[in-house]
Amino acid sequence: MSDVPGFGEELLQSTREAFGPDGALARSDPRYRERVIQTELAAAVARAVSQREVLVAEAGTGVGKTFAYLVPALLGGGRVLVSTATKSLQDQLFLRDLPHVRDALGLPLRTALLKGRGSYLCLHRMEQARHSALLPDRWSVRALARIEQWAQGTRSGDLAELPGLDERSPVIPLVTSTRDNCLGTDCPSYRSCHVMNARREALAADVVVVNHHLFFADLALRETGMVELLPTVDVVVFDEAHQLAEAGVQFLGATLGTGQILDLARDLLGAGLQHARGLRDWQALAAGIERAARELRLAAAGPLRDNRGLIKLRWQERATREAFSAALQALADAGQGAHEAVLAVAGSAPDFTRLAERTEQLVQRAQDFAEPALPGHVRWIDLGPQQARLVESPLDIRDTMREQIDASGKAWIFTSATLGDDDRLSWFTEPAGLEDARTLRVGSPFDYAAHACVYVPRRFPKPNEPAHPGAVAELAGRLAGILGGRSFVLTTTLKALATVADGLRAAFDEAGLPIKVLQQGDAPKRQLMQDFLAEPRAVLVGSQSFWEGIDVPGEALQCVVIDKLPFPPPHDPLIEARVRRLEAEGRNAFNDLFVAEAAVALKQGAGRLIRTESDRGLLVVCDPRMATMSYGRRLRAALPPMRWLETEEEASAWLAELAGSPAVD
Structure with a gap:
């Protein structure tokens, strides 16, 4: 990357030319159309690349943000690291978008894909x-x-x-x-x-594609290969940056999981029987670790039994119990016994060297969780049907990101379709420590006012009333019946998901409608999406993992029903800790945390509806608070400029129109 005076103007000019009607992108794809807002975003990225600035950019659906950051980043001439939210998005970027832009620009660049x-x-x-x-x-x-x-x-x-x-x-x-x-x-x-081959290729490449989890795993563990890679790049791009903070807090703390402990017991037994049979009682040692893991799971569960989903427990709900402390001590003792046995045969095979490190770490981690948490950190217990995980986490990624940015002269680009509901994008920039970054918001090119409507029923059971999930199912059933399927129902909890799915099945059976209900959890996510696309007479009911990252263009999806406003769970230990910090700063936690989180999540869920310029559809939010409460105005403003409908009759008429006519050109 050049520091020659005038390089910024040169890069800006070449970027604008690439996006022009006769530019490189148009020549490589006859379907390409110049978009002013895409060029505006690309120009902002070009400036950040040339001046090595920090840019936080929100770009609405349909802007084409991937090309908008790839073109100036590749034309900049330096090494580029792109991080996205998931492995599937990584594959899409590496296999489709990146080669297309590279070839269109005629740049002889080496690219590499690096996963965990x-x-x-x-x-x-x-x-x-x-x-x-x-x-x-x-x-x-x-x-x-x-x-x-x-x-x-x-x-x-x-x-x-x-x-x-x-x-x-x-x-x-x-x-x-x-x-x-x-x-x-x-x-x-x-x-x-x-x-190791993937890491070597990454170190030799001009452009490397990673994911957020890998990025933070390296910052925490220094073992993914990024520790050598990051200092060598000139531009770092975080796509789907709205997921960055949650990915970071997962890795920047410490965990102790019973599944991880059982894996250790299994590996200890396998290595012992294979390489040092008869030298120690490996079965007894492994059984001791397994027993300690089970006891820790039981102590973490306490009086809870038969929980089918993931439950987040406050640390103090269990940490003060004698059984919990005893379980941690028993785990440390079992780990110490295994550690001593492994050290005694360490020369027998390489497996034992690593097992010695793992057993030592197990003992240390058990002892750490028996002591108070670090300042500025919060602890909780993730309790699943089969496992328990003890977690200690920082409240956000602020310190880590500031350390990385201040220590480098790189350009840092953060982009997503949803980063906040104000011009400073505070929802994202504050917890990421990026308050001083340059921000940009570019809207969607789609004609939402003509192509999309939103309906919020005013006379509807309140979200905390027992009748609410059933009412959601009934309303969703009536609306989906008009379309003959082609609908999503997004719920904020797994409990509501099951109730709504069962209610929909009953409603379709009673009405004699041959509409299939696909429910999250019945099959892998990818399979559910394939089934939904293959069967137009279907309704998919999904929770958190279906609120984003799902792309169903065209008539296959024309109605999205959201059961209630997606406020974060108030009793989540991490949320509680953030509330305490905001209140200590004299701020309004409801406005600055709960409403801000709901606005971003609502934008994500609503974003499933309109994916192309010709899509048309209806968004339904089954929560009267959006229409009646003072904060509802802020949430309504966070949505794209859809046309508002006042009654179910108007909503039904709109769907009937969609059901009887093809998508517009």
Whole structure:
């Protein structure tokens, strides 16, 4: 990247030319159309790249923000790191968007894709899985056989290449490595290691695509390869930046999970029996760790039984109980016994060196959680049906991001369709420590006023009333019936999801409508989306994971029903800690946290409706507070400029119009 005077004007000019009607993008794609707001965004990115500034840019749906940051970033001539929210978005960016822009600009750039180690096949652990008796059923045996066959031809080792592999398969943890069980240079398959090959390619590339989790995992653990990569790049772009803060707090703290402990017990038993059979009672040692993990899970659950979803518990609800303290101590003791046994046979195999580090870390982590939390951190317990996870986390990513930005002379670009509901984008910039960054908001090019309507029923059960989920199902059933399906129902809780889905099935059965109800949890997310697209007479009911990152253009989706305003759960320990901090600063936590969070989440959910210039649809928010409460004005303003409907009759008439006519051109 050049520091020559005039470089900024040169980059700005070349960027504008690329987006022009006769520019590189138009020449590479006959469907390309120049958009003023896309060029405006690209020009702002070009300025940040040339002057090595920090830019936070919100770009509405349809702006084309990916091309808007890729073009100036690639034309800038420096090394570029792009981070996005999920692995699927990573693949889309790397396999589709980045090659298109690179080739359109005619730039001979080397590109690389870098994911976390859990995405890559570990040859050593695949060999271990073949000879172990740990495969739970015949389907797992078949899955392992498919992986072994694919392994012979893959170059990258990225399991995403293997079609039909269920991301929930129990085989995946057996054939991938973690930071805990990776043997590093002691691994017999180190020379062929897919993880190390991916890191080497990333270090040699001009443009590297990563994800937010990988970025923060490296800042916390210094082991993903980013520690060498980040100092060498000139431009860092965070796409889908609205997910950055939550990804960060997951990795910048500390966790102790019973699943992680059981994995350690399994690996200890496998290595002991394979390399040091008879030298120690490996079964007893592993059983001791497993027993301690189960006791910790029971102590974390306390009086709760049969919880089917994930529950977040306040730390003090359990930490003051004697059984909880005893469980932590028992875990530390079991870990210490295993650590001593592993050290005694450490020279037998490389596996034991890593096991010694893992058992030592287990003891230390158990002891740490027996002590008070660090200042500025909050603790809680994630309790699932089978596992418990102890978590200590900072309240936000402010200090980490400021440290990274202040220590470098890079350009930092943060962009998303939803970063706040004010011009300073405070919802995002404050917790990220970016209050001094330059901000930009560009709206969507879509004609929302003509193509989309929103309906908020005023006479409706309140969200906290028992009748509310049933009323949501009845209203959604009537509206979806007009379209013959083609609808999403987005709920704010998993509990409401099940109630609404059951209510919809009953409503369709009673009305004699052959509309299928697809429910989150009944199949993997990808499969549910495939089923929805394949079956137009369907309604998909989903919770948090379906509020964003879902792209259903055209007539396949013309109605989105949201059960209630997506305020964050007030009893979430992290939310409670943030409330206490805001109140200590003399601020209004409801306005500055709860309403701000709801505005962003509402924009995300509403964003599922209109995906292209010709899409038309109806958004329904089944929460009268949006129409009656004073903060409802702020939430309504956060939405795109849709036409407001006052009655269900008007909403039904709009859907009837959509059902009887094709999408507009």
